[in-house]
Amino acid sequence: MARRTENKHGSTADEFDLLAVIRQQLPSNTIPDSGVCVGIGDDCAVLQPAAGQKLVVSSDTLNAGVHFFPSDPPEAIGHKALAVNLSDLAACGATPRWASLNLSMPTADRHWLQRFMQAFLKLASTHNTRLIGGDTTAGALSISVTVMGFSPRPLLRSGAKDGDLLAVSGHIGSAAFALKHRHHPAGWALSRALQWPQPRLDISQAIAPFAHAAIDISDGLLADARHLCQASGLSAHIALEKIPVHPLVKQHDPHWPELVLAGGDDYQLLFTCASKDRHLLPADCQVIGHLQQSRQPPQVQVCHHGEPLHLPTDGFRHFS
Numbered sequence: 001m002a003r004r005t006e007n008k009h010g011s012t013a014d015e016f017d018l019l020a021v022i023r024q025q026l027p028s029n030t031i032p033d034s035g036v037c038v039g040i041g042d043d044c045a046v047l048q049p050a051a052g053q054k055l056v057v058s059s060d061t062l063n064a065g066v067h068f069f070p071s072d073p074p075e076a077i078g079h080k081a082l083a084v085n086l087s088d089l090a091a092c093g094a095t096p097r098w099a100s101l102n103l104s105m106p107t108a109d110r111h112w113l114q115r116f117m118q119a120f121l122k123l124a125s126t127h128n129t130r131l132i133g134g135d136t137t138a139g140a141l142s143i144s145v146t147v148m149g150f151s152p153r154p155l156l157r158s159g160a161k162d163g164d165l166l167a168v169s170g171h172i173g174s175a176a177f178a179l180k181h182r183h184h185p186a187g188w189a190l191s192r193a194l195q196w197p198q199p200r201l202d203i204s205q206a207i208a209p210f211a212h213a214a215i216d217i218s219d220g221l222l223a224d225a226r227h228l229c230q231a232s233g234l235s236a237h238i239a240l241e242k243i244p245v246h247p248l249v250k251q252h253d254p255h256w257p258e259l260v261l262a263g264g265d266d267y268q269l270l271f272t273c274a275s276k277d278r279h280l281l282p283a284d285c286q287v288i289g290h291l292q293q294s295r296q297p298p299q300v301q302v303c304h305h306g307e308p309l310h311l312p313t314d315g316f317r318h319f320s
């Protein structure tokens with residue numbers, strides 16, 4: 001339902017104006033083999049799934065004040081809204097194809113929306129992802145994105161095997177460091193990790209043929225390792241000193257292990273593979289531990305140079 005709203009410049013616009021802003025920015029040339037029979041403009045999108053592939057779907061919502069600061073640049077918010085969703089497809093070893101966008105805005109601010117869409121569509125284009133529909137509505141600033149992709153054999157959290165190596169991509173803890181130290185030059189230096197996370201579809205494609213299980217690190221390394229362990233029914237042993245951490249994080253924060261283990265917002269991949277496949281790991285990945293069966297319920301143990309660490313029970317929890 002279209003509803004009239006007033007923006008901060010005093011002009012009025014409604015849902016149809018906002019949709020026009022979005023449609024103006026959509027690439028005019030159709031991407032060949034996009035699988036889109038009918039895109040934005042009708043009551044429904046009509047999509048043609050690829051033969052022999054499984055459809056992989058994920059959805060995530062970003063709320064102002066919870067997942068980003070309302071004062072963040074609209075480009076960063078637009079990028080992150082899609083990036084965190086593409087990260088879930090990366091975790092499943094899927095190739096992105098389509099996205100839909102539901103946007104709630106307090107005012108019909110065309111300028112904000114233009115800047116938001118520019119970054120959203122730039123990232124979409126980088127990963128051959130077509131925006132196929134969605135909705136705009138008046139309300140608190142909130143962005144909900146659904147992404148769809150394909151994989152012949154989706155990678156799941158539950159696929160880990162006894163004796164698997166546990167590995168991560170990239171650096172861990174940089175986003176949490178940037179958030180905690182956002183008023184310090186060292187924090188600014190790593191702010192891209194927080195505001196412009198890059199979904200690791202490159203890693204995902206490289207490990208899909210041999211990895212057994214994967215998850216993207218959004219809640220924090222420890223919490224997401226626990227999710228993977230619980231789904232696979234195995235326990236993990238992690239060596240803190242093997243986790244790749246940016247030098248600035250270690251230099252500037254004596255509590256860096258907490259940022260690395262519980263910080264979250266990394267959007268790197270945590271995955272498992274057989275030790276015989278260790279030589280297949282991409283250059284940007286590090287083995288940080290292994291998985292094994294245990295008599296107790298699945299748990300994650302972290303040691304620092306052989307000494308067990310006392311760990312908090314959880315990473316970042318929504319609604320806490």
Ligand SMILES: [Mg+2]
Nearest residue numbers: 088091216218
């Ligand atoms: Mg995830």
